[in-house]
Every structure is written in structure tokens, then in C-alpha cells.
Amino acid sequence: MGNLRKLDLNLLVTLDALLAEHNVTRAAERLHFSQPTVSVQLARLREIFGDPLLLPGPRGMRPTARAESLREPLRQALEALAGAVAPENPFDPASARHTWTLAATDYAESTLVQPMLPTLRASAPHTRLAVVELVPPRIEKQAEHGQIDLAFHTTEGSPPNLRRRALFTERYVLAGRAGHPRLKRRPTAAQFCALEHVIVSPDGGGFHGVTDTALAAVGLARRVVLSVPHFLFVLSVVANTDLVAMVPERLARQHAALRVVEAPVEVPGYEMSMLWHERSHRDPAHRWLRELIVASL
Known part of the structure; x- marks a missing residue:
């Protein structure tokens, strides 16, 4: 030296x-x-x-x-x-042999990953995609160490030190099985609270969510009889029983076996964002993948 x-x-x-x-x-x-x-x-x-x-x-x-x-x-x-x-070569998806890793919940898998898969396979046939479970407290460290390329998370609560692009705003709707006798029309607040509800509790075992907070604000409470960790299981349950659930509209509209109606209470929605680390922000391949996801919405 x-x-x-x-x-x-x-x-x-x-x-x-x-x-x-x-x-x-x-x-x-x-x-x-x-x-x-x-x-x-x-x-x-x-x-x-x-x-x-x-x-x-x-x-x-x-x-x-x-x-x-x-x-x-x-x-x-x-x-x-x-x-x-030397100047960086432009990314050629047709010849690329990248392996990308995305961190996503089952909800993001259905609403973000699945829609872009056909284009990804057609445009970059030699690439591979790994989807891993989203663990919010680990997102920033995983991105910093290159363990994940992208994460999908609600804008609220996203790590502030990561790059972020808002993708869409989601709202909640009431869903039950097609032909549910109590969902022929929008229920009243009293009818809504009398139904048996399923709730998604990412932390496990919780029986209170944003819907319950909204109900409590007007002096009401619903009957939550089942708590599960994933939305996709909720959809299966409500499609095959008389249980109902407040679910993201984008997810509910994908299932013909469900009856979807407006809830009688205003429940705050959320904004979904795509997150990545500064280290990969200017990488042509990474940029191509981000643009593909946005174009697939």
C-alpha cells in the first residue's frame, strides 16, 4: 500500500x-x-x-x-x-439469470406478486423468484445485507431508512359466502354486529382489529369467533361457512365464491408500498423489476 x-x-x-x-x-x-x-x-x-x-x-x-x-x-x-x-450495461431481461427475493405476506403475494408473474416469466424466462415471509422488524436489516431485494408493507410502519414507492390504497369490505342469507344487501350496524366474524391477527390469537376500533368509537361491538394469521385462510373459511370477515377489497374481488358488500361502519384502509435499500436503487436489473411490478397493478 x-x-x-x-x-x-x-x-x-x-x-x-x-x-x-x-x-x-x-x-x-x-x-x-x-x-x-x-x-x-x-x-x-x-x-x-x-x-x-x-x-x-x-x-x-x-x-x-x-x-x-x-x-x-x-x-x-x-x-x-x-x-x-465503464458505463453500466443496460439490463437485458431476455438473457438475464438473476434470482430475486421478495418479502411478502399472503395478501401481497396475491395482489402484487401473482399479477406480475406472467409478464416476468415471459420477459425474463431464465430468472428465478423467491418469495419469503414478511417479518416487519427484520425488513431493514435483510435489505441492507442483500437478503431480500424488495419488501411489500403498509406505508404506515415502514422502516424510514428504506426507499419506498406507494403502490395503491386499499379499503376493507364485508365478505361472506355466495348465497349467504344475511348478505343479500348491506347489513345494518346491528345486523353486522350480530354476524359471526373471522379476524386476521398477524401477531397470532388477537380478537380485536381496526374494525373493532371503528365500532367502539360509535358504541358498538361485533362477535369475533375465529382468529387466524393469514387472509387466504379467511377467504376459504368464509366461502365454506356462514362466518363473515372484513377483508381487503382487492383480495375479496378475486374470489367468485364470495359475496362482497359494503360494511355499515367506516373502517380506515391503508396504503401499500414497495420497499428497497439504497444499495440497489440504481441497479438496472432491480429498477426493471420495480417498474414491472408497478406496470402490473
């Missing part, structure tokens, strides 16, 4: 040209420098390496043993450096 501090890139480029040409004049022409400039740089290189590097000979200059040992490593290093600083 001590020797590296004495060097600049121009000196190494000059040395590479001298080792290729064995002639100061031709090296100068190759570099578009003047001959005196190359001579000065050669003198500086000799001082740094403590070696003549090039000696006069009958047909130009002859490299010393030290110079010969530098030739190939120097060429490889300069080629690697040139590749590192």
Missing part, C-alpha cells in the same frame, strides 16, 4: 504503453502525450520502482526483468479497472 500511495493511474497507464511499445516516442503517440511528458513519467516510475524498467538497446528499449514481471499483472489490473468504471 505504501507504493500505491506514490502512484497515480496515469503513471500505470504510461508504464503499460511503454512495456507494449518499447519506445518512448511510440508510447507518447499511443497515449496522445508529448515525448517529454512520457520521459518525465518514465523517470518518476524508475524512482518509484527502484529499477530502470527500460534500458537502451539496438532496436529500441529493452525491459528489465522487473519490468517483464510487471507486464501481465499490470495489463490485467488495468483491464479490470477499465471494466469497473
Whole structure:
């Protein structure tokens, strides 16, 4: 490292040209420098390496043993450096062989991942996609360490240090099985509270949610008889029983076996966002995937 501090890139480029040409004049022409400039740089290189590097000979200059040992490593290093600083190639999905990892709930799998899959498979057939369980407290660290490429989370409660793009606003509707005798029309508040409800409790075992908070604000309470961790199980339950549930509209509208009506109480919805780390913000492949997801909404 001590020797590296004495060097600049121009000196190494000059040395590479001298080792290729064995002639100061031709090296100068190759570099578009003047001959005196190359001579000065050669003198500086000799001082740094403590070696003549090039000696006069009958047909130009002859490299010393030290110079010969530098030739190939120097060429490889300069080629690697040139590749590192070259403009980034545009992403070609047709030939890409990326593996992307997305963190999502079952809700996001159905409303965000599934809609974009056909286009992803058609446009980037050699890529792979891994969907892992969303664990909100771990999102930021997973993104920082490259363990996930994207996460789908409600805007409220998203880690503030991650890049974010709002995708859509979701609202809740009342869903039950098609032909449910009490869902032929929008129920009254009293009828709504008398129904047997299923609730999604991501933390497990909870029987109180945003709907219950909205009801309590007007002095009402509903009958919650089942608590489950995932929305997709809720949809299966309400499609096959007389239980009902307040579910995100985008999810409910996907299932023909469900009857969907407006609830008699105003329940706050939420905004869904796509999250990613700054480290991948400018990556062409990552940017392509983000744009694909947005276009698939």
C-alpha cells in the first residue's frame, strides 16, 4: 500500500504503453502525450520502482526483468479497472439469470406478486423468484445485507431508512359466502354486529382489529369467533361457512365464491408500498423489476 500511495493511474497507464511499445516516442503517440511528458513519467516510475524498467538497446528499449514481471499483472489490473468504471450495461431481461427475493405476506403475494408473474416469466424466462415471509422488524436489516431485494408493507410502519414507492390504497369490505342469507344487501350496524366474524391477527390469537376500533368509537361491538394469521385462510373459511370477515377489497374481488358488500361502519384502509435499500436503487436489473411490478397493478 505504501507504493500505491506514490502512484497515480496515469503513471500505470504510461508504464503499460511503454512495456507494449518499447519506445518512448511510440508510447507518447499511443497515449496522445508529448515525448517529454512520457520521459518525465518514465523517470518518476524508475524512482518509484527502484529499477530502470527500460534500458537502451539496438532496436529500441529493452525491459528489465522487473519490468517483464510487471507486464501481465499490470495489463490485467488495468483491464479490470477499465471494466469497473465503464458505463453500466443496460439490463437485458431476455438473457438475464438473476434470482430475486421478495418479502411478502399472503395478501401481497396475491395482489402484487401473482399479477406480475406472467409478464416476468415471459420477459425474463431464465430468472428465478423467491418469495419469503414478511417479518416487519427484520425488513431493514435483510435489505441492507442483500437478503431480500424488495419488501411489500403498509406505508404506515415502514422502516424510514428504506426507499419506498406507494403502490395503491386499499379499503376493507364485508365478505361472506355466495348465497349467504344475511348478505343479500348491506347489513345494518346491528345486523353486522350480530354476524359471526373471522379476524386476521398477524401477531397470532388477537380478537380485536381496526374494525373493532371503528365500532367502539360509535358504541358498538361485533362477535369475533375465529382468529387466524393469514387472509387466504379467511377467504376459504368464509366461502365454506356462514362466518363473515372484513377483508381487503382487492383480495375479496378475486374470489367468485364470495359475496362482497359494503360494511355499515367506516373502517380506515391503508396504503401499500414497495420497499428497497439504497444499495440497489440504481441497479438496472432491480429498477426493471420495480417498474414491472408497478406496470402490473
